[in-house]
Amino acid sequence: MNQTMPRLKPDPIPAIHPVAEIRADARLKAVYEQTKSALQVPWMGVVTMAFAHYPTFYGTLWDGLRTVCESAEFAAACRALRVHVETAAAPLKPARLEGELQALGYAEQELDEIRDLIEVFSRGNMPYLMIATAARLLLEGHEVGRAGRLEPLVRRIASPAAARLVLMEAHHADAPTAAVYRDIKDTLGLPFVNTDYRALARWPSYFARAWADVREKVNSPAYEGIVQSVHAFALESWKTLPVPDRRGSASLRAAAERDAPLDEVLAVVRLFQWLLPGLVVNVACFRAQIELQ
Numbered sequence: 001m002n003q004t005m006p007r008l009k010p011d012p013i014p015a016i017h018p019v020a021e022i023r024a025d026a027r028l029k030a031v032y033e034q035t036k037s038a039l040q041v042p043w044m045g046v047v048t049m050a051f052a053h054y055p056t057f058y059g060t061l062w063d064g065l066r067t068v069c070e071s072a073e074f075a076a077a078c079r080a081l082r083v084h085v086e087t088a089a090a091p092l093k094p095a096r097l098e099g100e101l102q103a104l105g106y107a108e109q110e111l112d113e114i115r116d117l118i119e120v121f122s123r124g125n126m127p128y129l130m131i132a133t134a135a136r137l138l139l140e141g142h143e144v145g146r147a148g149r150l151e152p153l154v155r156r157i158a159s160p161a162a163a164r165l166v167l168m169e170a171h172h173a174d175a176p177t178a179a180v181y182r183d184i185k186d187t188l189g190l191p192f193v194n195t196d197y198r199a200l201a202r203w204p205s206y207f208a209r210a211w212a213d214v215r216e217k218v219n220s221p222a223y224e225g226i227v228q229s230v231h232a233f234a235l236e237s238w239k240t241l242p243v244p245d246r247r248g249s250a251s252l253r254a255a256a257e258r259d260a261p262l263d264e265v266l267a268v269v270r271l272f273q274w275l276l277p278g279l280v281v282n283v284a285c286f287r288a289q290i291e292l293q
Contacts (some may be wrong), residue, residue, distance in 0.1 A: 005137070007231045009274045013191055014267040018049035028052060031062055038069040041124035043165050046195055047132050047272040054265050060255035061135055064248045068241065069127060071150035077237045078126035082280075084233045086122075088226045089284035095213040097289045101206055111290055114203060117165075118287045121196045125283060129276040133234040136273040138252045139266045145243025168201035177204045180211055187218055194279055200286065214285045223281070230277035 021032055021044055031052075032044050051058040068074050101111060134144045170181055170193070180201070181193050201207045217223045256265040 008270050010267040010270050016050040017053040018046050019052045039127040045128040047128050054259035056258045057256040060252050072153045075153050081126045085280045086284045088229050089281050092217045094285040094288040121283045125280045132273040132276055135269045138249045141249055144238045145241045148242030150242050165199045166202050167198040177201055180208050210286050214282050227277045227281055
């Protein structure tokens with residue numbers, strides 16, 4: 001494995017074509033349900049839905065990673081990644097928002113609902129980041145993990161939020177929220193708004209304040225250093241994870257080429273592997289903003 005694989009934002013940004021759950025055929029819907037169950041998450045991330053636009057590629061990727069993702073070792077790696085993210089993000093000193101939100105009329109129950117939703121993403125984004133990292137490594141010709149046996153995950157975690165996320169889609173948004181979405185895309189240099197932001201924008205007055213605080217930190221040297229450390233931590237995690245079948249790179253590259261030119265699929269994978277470290281840092285800041293003391 002190349003331990004110095006850099007963060008790499010494709011230029012130009014590739015077009016993505018996420019296959020939404022409601023548009024998935026029966027075969028893909030079954031794969032989506034397997035993915036959510038293995039990752040213990042209530043939503044399909046944009047990353048995996050974008051990968052699913054290339055069905056042979058995503059089917060091969062998931063077949064190779066499913067046993068790993070269902071293991072105790074993978075769950076432990078995701079927990080360690082989360083600890084690293086939240087510890088590394090703390091020096092950014094996110095603003096405390098409880099008092100301001102309470103002055104606006106937010107009840108403690110509403111704040112708890114926001115906290116529960118942030119918890120879903122704080123935990124659930126880690127396996128998606130790990131999958132994107134593995135996909136890039138494999139497509140770039142590296143194998144992931146080390147030879148070894150896996151222990152099945154016995155203790156599963158119940159999601160604290162409803163299984164179906166309520167998203168504030170762009171066509172639902174009023175003018176102020178639409179402006180926040182435009183600012184997110186402009187600030188992050190992305191053509192879309194991730195699920196996390198659309199879910200938290202269910203509370204528009206909260207989310208506008210939360211994003212404004214995070215926006216001030218994005219692109220600062222401190223922020224960039226933290227995001228780089230998350231990227232590196234995910235790479236190191238794949239160095240040590242047991243992977244029973246390590247013959248993945250050649251088969252995944254061949255699968256991708258059956259769907260589209262390899263460079264096209266690789267650009268999409270690189271895009272998500274680049275953006276997810278920043279996303280998890282932003283979510284860590286959202287968590288700290290209204291974290292219970």
